[in-house]
Amino acid sequence: MSDQYSDLRELYQEVIFDHNRHPRNFHAMDDASHRADGHNPLCGDQLTVYARVKNDLVEEVSFVGHGCAISTASASLMTEAVKGKSISDVEALFEDMHAMLTEKHPEARDFGKLEVLSGVREFPARVKCATLAWHTLHNAITQARDTARTE
Numbered sequence: 001m002s003d004q005y006s007d008l009r010e011l012y013q014e015v016i017f018d019h020n021r022h023p024r025n026f027h028a029m030d031d032a033s034h035r036a037d038g039h040n041p042l043c044g045d046q047l048t049v050y051a052r053v054k055n056d057l058v059e060e061v062s063f064v065g066h067g068c069a070i071s072t073a074s075a076s077l078m079t080e081a082v083k084g085k086s087i088s089d090v091e092a093l094f095e096d097m098h099a100m101l102t103e104k105h106p107e108a109r110d111f112g113k114l115e116v117l118s119g120v121r122e123f124p125a126r127v128k129c130a131t132l133a134w135h136t137l138h139n140a141i142t143q144a145r146d147t148a149r150t151e
Contacts, residue, residue, distance in 0.1 A: 012116040019073035024080050025062040038065075038136030038148035040128050045071040049136040056087050061137070068129050074117055075133035081114055087141055094138050101127050 029035075029050035038047050047065030051058055061083055063075045082090045096109045101121055111118070120130040128150035135148040 009119065012119055015113065015116045016069060016073040019076040020069035023063075023072050023076035025076065025083075026064065027062050028064050029060065029062045032060075032062075034140040034143060036136050036140035036144065036148055038132045038139070038150075040067070040071065040132045040150045042125070042150065043068050043071065043129050045129055045132050047071070047075055047133060047136060049075070049133065049140045051137070051140050053087065053141070058082050058085055058087065058090055058141075063133065063136075067132070068126075070117075070120060070126050070129040071132055074130045077114055077117065078133045078137060081112070082137065090137070090141060094134050097134050098131060101130050 028048070029052060031052060032050035033053050034051040036049055038049065039045070045065070045067030047063050047067060049063045050061065052060040061079045063079060065075075066072075067075075082093065085093070096106045096111075097114065097117075099106050100109075100111065100118055105118060117130050120126050132148065132150050135150065138144075139146065139148045
């Protein structure tokens with residue numbers, strides 16, 4: 001393994017650990033217009049995603065719950081990435097994130113900080129942890145009534 005790859009992997013791990021220890025936007029939202037619950041029975045991750053959507057724009061997004069480091073970090077990073085975006089942009093990002101985590105990296109997309117989650121694809125059992133928040137946000141945005149599940 002090259003030193004550059006090792007350094008990059010270490011940086012990615014540090015960002016994930018930071019978002020797990022200090023999750024951003026970790027609170028319930030009383031004035032949310034959209035809300036959904038998510039559960040990963042394999043790992044025990046459970047969360048609720050809240051969004052305030054106005055004029056097709058995600059003005060605010062937050063989450064509460066508990067889970068493993070990857071699940072919490074993914075939810076934290078997700079809230080930062082989608083705040084201020086249109087519903088269509090959020091849905092496109094959801095599709096691209098799902099592809100990055102399960103299939104291959106979409107070449108046309110610059111994921112920014114979300115890139116730190118790309119290594120999860122190497123650990124199939126952890127993919128469900130990383131995608132839970134995204135599936136839950138998708139359910140919130142589309143106002144699906146079912147609990148988002150990764151099984």
